[in-house]
Amino acid sequence: MTAALPPYRRDGMQAHPPRDHAAYRSTALRHPKQPLLPLPHSMTELTQPMLGTGAIGELDHDLTQQHPGEPIGERIIVTGRVLDGNRRPVRDTLVEIWQANAAGRYIQKEDQHPAPLDPHFTGVGRCLTDNDGRYRFVTIKPGAYPWKNHLNAWRPAHIHFSLFGTAFVTRLITQMYFPGDPLFPYDPIMQSVREESDRQRMVARFDMETTEPEWALGYQWDIVLRGPETTPPDPDEDH
């Protein structure tokens, strides 16, 4: 019998958007109207799913090298740390990303936006975080694109991120935005997050240190997942 796992913190959860956000029309019929039932954390919630999504390929983190030719667009590096709510690095955790191409078009057939597909860009990447919780992707900057939520609706450029963390309750799917995008105030998905300070945590920071000369612009974006209420001493942490 292993030692009891600590439950996860419940503070700070109001950073997540309300599920009923009328300005994003698709929420209307897709949010529960009954109150959610509080669930004490048991083994199902506290254990870490063993994903078995297969080995990470050498080029899975580099979305510019997955085809014989290079994709059109602004080459970028997106990197950062995955941390828990106690600011501890989340190591060896799968990070999955997906995105539109530079013209704002997804490769998925349901996307009918009349912008060109790029034969050299799929828009899917994945990697594992290192011992410092760091992930790193090379990709191209996705374009903004229109959607049918309301008249003249446009999504700001974004990269979708999927993370698992250390337990079933640390699951997170989110979107990373680019600094200074003029579409922020008009986007009901980004604006579904109530507080400006919380919204800012979805915006990457341009970073000259990450930028590589003659090659690619660099962006830093840290991701914070829920942390456990108590944590064992970390042998790698300086004290």
Add this chain to the structure above:
Amino acid sequence: MAAVDQPRPIRAQAEGIVMQELTPSQTVGPFFGFALPFPEGPIVAPAGELHIVGTVYDGASQPVPDALIEIWQPDATGTFPTEPRPDGFRGWGRCGTDADGHFGFQTIKPGPAEPGSAPHIGVVVHARGILHHLVTRIYFPDENAANAVDPVLSRVSGERQATLIARPDGDVLRFDIHLQGDHETVFFDV
């Protein structure tokens, strides 16, 4: 309820961090089908003879063709896998819904993960229009005695309990998910 509502002392508070500064959730969007589902995703146990199928419905009782379901469960002894196993049992599965809102998993029936808890499978629902994923559980119809004393299921009113219990449907178990409406599934605040 006390375990849920009363804050416990946390190490981070001792260090002066008052609140977790979490990265907010955002919807999975409509266009994830080329990225997240993978062929083995619905196969939780390659030798499993239990098939759990279902349809995701919205508040107008229309099927949801752009949902992504993820599940997590222990093996028949109630043990969660922590590394790949010779028989391929993974415990975790992922399946996108098809054009008719259908999903399905091949697995085995889990054992109780803890004393006093009825066998169940954890479920996460992502979809276009869901800004923060929803969490529910699948319980089993042949576990009346265990279900009756399960600490979670027993707190759900009788009428709504049925939304958490899969039902036999021919050779498979059916677990439909209603995001809203008269048959709204019980979702949990985790």
